[in-house]
Amino acid sequence: MSKTIIDINNWNRREHFHAFRAIECSFSVTVNIDVTHALSIFKQKHYKFYPAMIYLITSAVNQSPALKMSMQDETLVKWDIVHPSYTIFHPESETFSALWTYFDISCLPWTSFTGFTLNFPKVQDHFKPIITMGKYQTQSGKTILPLAIQVHHAVCDGFHVAKFIEALQQLCDEFL
Secondary structure (H helix, E strand, O other): OOEEEOOHHHOOOHHHHHHHHHOOOEEEEEEEEEOHHHHHHHHHOOOOHHHHHHHHHHHHHOOOHHHOEEEEOOEEEEEOOOOEEEEEEEOOOOEEEEEOOOEEEEEEOOOOOOOOOOOOOOOOOOOOOEEEEEOOEEEOOEEEEEEEEEEEOOOOOHHHHHHHHHHHHHHHHHOO
């Protein structure tokens, strides 16, 4: 897997990186994604919603360098491509399994939400985004999916999250 080493001393986020890493600052944003068009195509093509959305989310994450960072042996790197880690629910035992890859996606298909926060006791070097989907619902003729994204502020600002959300919405709107 290909990566680029980030020279932190010459990086335009140097001060942000050191400050937010030291205080272990992460933040979470919850938004509504309009999945009306994408859902209609998923149904036409007999795609299951969860894996199809994982594909779209992965595509949007891979458009954002800030969401592809990690630490390796005290070196900050940006991966050329990242892959998701996601959960699979087992209804018979009411537990789940994680299929591990390179960033986290989960779904709470039983409830819609207006906010979601995941708490970590130590997030110093957890730079991978964590994305959580809720139960989609129809509002005013549109199908809306609540989606939360949690990121480490050392490598990602609100601007980067907004660009990810724009990319995901565009992928949902243009899905064929």
